[in-house]
Amino acid sequence: MIWSVALCVTWSVALSVADRHGGEPSPAAVVFDCLVLVIGGGAVVHGARRRVDREAALVRVAQRSQDAVLRPLAAEVGGVGFSSLYRSVSEFGLGGDLYDLAHTPYGPRVLIGDVRGHGPEAAVLCAATVGAFREGACGMPSLVDLAAHLDARIRGDLGPEDFVTVLLAEFAPGEVRLVNCGHPAPLRIGLRAEPLAPSRPSAPLGLGPRPQLQRARLGVGERLLLHTDGLSEARDAHGTMLPLDDRVREAACLPLLQECLDALLSLATTHAGGSLQDDLALIMCEPRCATPTGDGGRIHDPPVIRDRCL
Structure with missing residues (x-):
C-alpha cells in the first residue's frame, strides 16, 4: 500500500515537471519514469506476495492446531x-x-x-x-x-x-x-x-x-x-x-x-x-x-x- 502511494506521487511529480518544460519530457525524465514504474511495481508485487505468504502460513498453523484439537x-x-x-x-x-x-x-x-x-x-x-x-x-x-x-x-x-x-x-x-x-x-x-x-x-x-x-x-x-x-x-x-x-x-x-x-x-x-x-x-x-x-x-x-x- 505504501509503495503504491509512493509510485502515484512520483508519477504525479514527473508529469508536473514535464508540464513546466513545455509538456515534452526529456530523455532523462523518461528513463527516470520507467525506473520508477519498474521498481515501484516490483515492490508492490513483492509486498503482496509476502502478505499472501503470511496469510497462508497463518492458515496452515490454524489448520494444524485444529487437527490437534478436533482429534x-x-x-x-x-x-x-x-x-x-x-x-x-x-x-x-x-x-x-x-x-x-x-x-x-x-x-x-x-x-x-x-x-x-x-x-x-x-x-x-x-x-x-x-x-x-x-x-x-x-x-x-x-x-x-x-x-x-x-x-x-x-x-x-x-x-x-x-x-x-x-x-x-x-x-x-x-x-x-x-x-x-x-x-x-x-x-x-x-x-x-x-x-x-x-x-x-x-x-x-x-x-x-x-x-x-x-x-x-x-x-x-x-x-x-x-x-x-x-x-x-x-x-x-x-x-x-x-x-x-x-x-x-x-x-x-x-x-x-x-x-x-x-x-x-x-x-x-x-x-x-x-x-x-x-x-x-x-x-x-x-x-x-x-x-x-x-x-x-x-x-x-x-x-x-x-x-x-x-
Whole structure:
C-alpha cells in the first residue's frame, strides 16, 4: 500500500515537471519514469506476495492446531460408546465448532461447543476452549465449576463481540449430567427423540454464564446426540429449519454409531439443498456393554438398543 502511494506521487511529480518544460519530457525524465514504474511495481508485487505468504502460513498453523484439537474420540470410555463427526463450511476447513472427550474420576466427560464466527480466528478460540477443558476436566468434581473455569480461562481471548456456546455432559450408570451454556439441547434417543433442554437457560461463555446442573435418565437402550446448530438450524430454500423429528430419530437408531452420524449429515445436507450453510459437529453417545464379534473384531451395538429404537 505504501509503495503504491509512493509510485502515484512520483508519477504525479514527473508529469508536473514535464508540464513546466513545455509538456515534452526529456530523455532523462523518461528513463527516470520507467525506473520508477519498474521498481515501484516490483515492490508492490513483492509486498503482496509476502502478505499472501503470511496469510497462508497463518492458515496452515490454524489448520494444524485444529487437527490437534478436533482429534477423533475414543470408541468407548467408561462403558459408554462414542462417535464424532465434523464438517466446516470454511474454504480453509477452519470452523467454529469444537468438541472433546475426557476420561475422568467422575466418569466420561464430553464437551461440545460453537464459537461465534469462522476461519483462523475462530479456530484459535476453539483451541483455547478445548485446552481449558483438558486442563480442568479431571480436577473439578462439579460440572458447574468446570463451566466457570472455561469461562475464566478464555475470557482474555475473546473480542468485544465474541462468545462461545458450550454443553458439558458427564456420564454415570443410568444417567447423564448436563451443564448448558447457551448451546442447543442434546437429544435423548429412545422411543422418541426428546430434547433435554435446561429448565433455566444460561448465557454462553464470555457473556456471564450462570448455568445449573441438569440430570436426566440415560440407560442401556438409549442414546444421546450432542450437536451444534449446524444440524438444528439447517435451512431449506424457504428458510425452514430442519425439524428434529422422526427422520432424525430413525437416522440416530442405525446399528452402528458412525452410520448414525453419516445419516444425520446426509439428512441435514439434503434439507439445506445440497450444501450446509454452517459448521456442523455431531457426537453420538451410548451407554452399553459392547461385545466383539467374529467379523474382524468389529464392535456391534447390543440388540436392546436396536429394539428400543425400532
